[in-house]
Amino acid sequence: xxxxxxxxxxxxxxxxxxxxxxxxxxxxxxxxxxxxxxxxxxxxxxxxxxxxxxxxxxxxxxxxxxxxxxxxxxxxxxxxxxxxxxxxxxxxxxx
Amino acid sequence: xxxxxxxxxxxxxxxxxxxxxxxxxxxxxxxxxxxxxxxxxxxxxxxxxxxxxxxxxxxxxxxxxxxxxxxxxxxxxxxxxxxxxxxxxxxxxxxxxxxxxxxxxxxxxxxxxxxxxxxxxxxxxxxx
Numbered sequence: 001x002x003x004x005x006x007x008x009x010x011x012x013x014x015x016x017x018x019x020x021x022x023x024x025x026x027x028x029x030x031x032x033x034x035x036x037x038x039x040x041x042x043x044x045x046x047x048x049x050x051x052x053x054x055x056x057x058x059x060x061x062x063x064x065x066x067x068x069x070x071x072x073x074x075x076x077x078x079x080x081x082x083x084x085x086x087x088x089x090x091x092x093x094x095x
Numbered sequence: 096x097x098x099x100x101x102x103x104x105x106x107x108x109x110x111x112x113x114x115x116x117x118x119x120x121x122x123x124x125x126x127x128x129x130x131x132x133x134x135x136x137x138x139x140x141x142x143x144x145x146x147x148x149x150x151x152x153x154x155x156x157x158x159x160x161x162x163x164x165x166x167x168x169x170x171x172x173x174x175x176x177x178x179x180x181x182x183x184x185x186x187x188x189x190x191x192x193x194x195x196x197x198x199x200x201x202x203x204x205x206x207x208x209x210x211x212x213x214x215x216x217x218x219x220x221x222x223x
Binding site: 016018027028029030034035036038056057058059060061062064065 | 096097098099100101102115131158159161162163164165166167168170171
């Protein structure tokens, strides 16, 4: 059975059902995939300007809102200049 | 650290709750349960479009409607300290007892892992 235990204390990127991308350090999780993130920032993508990073602090995200959790490779992430990135923001999930 | 234990430790602390419909509730946590149903006091409610505001003395929010909660950063360190202190207190209490470990027949950590639900148990089972 796969578990989020391998991601604890690592930086992860969360994609939520409303299309938001939140990066943060995974502090804890439970069986329903509720997640605690510390030092979290929301990354807002746009085609006109670079990525806007909004600091959020300590976040508790409900598991049913989470679409994807990906481990961030710190080396690659530091090397990226967010102001040069242009991307369409993710739309929200439509059922 | 379990999300629900962080939430339980956040009682009386201020927090921001966003619901799935986009409304936000700013208030102090009174209580919470395993479903993450919560009661807040001294609440400022904002509509999803940010146009309308309400002040509520108390409110109850059903856990299934919550999108996320934003809590003070200081809470994380406070909870970690508390958990460390509780562990130390538990260890010293057990050590002072009359050979409690032998009587119960299982190491305390094993018991703690089984009670602590999913994550720790998963690691113990080694399949990650």
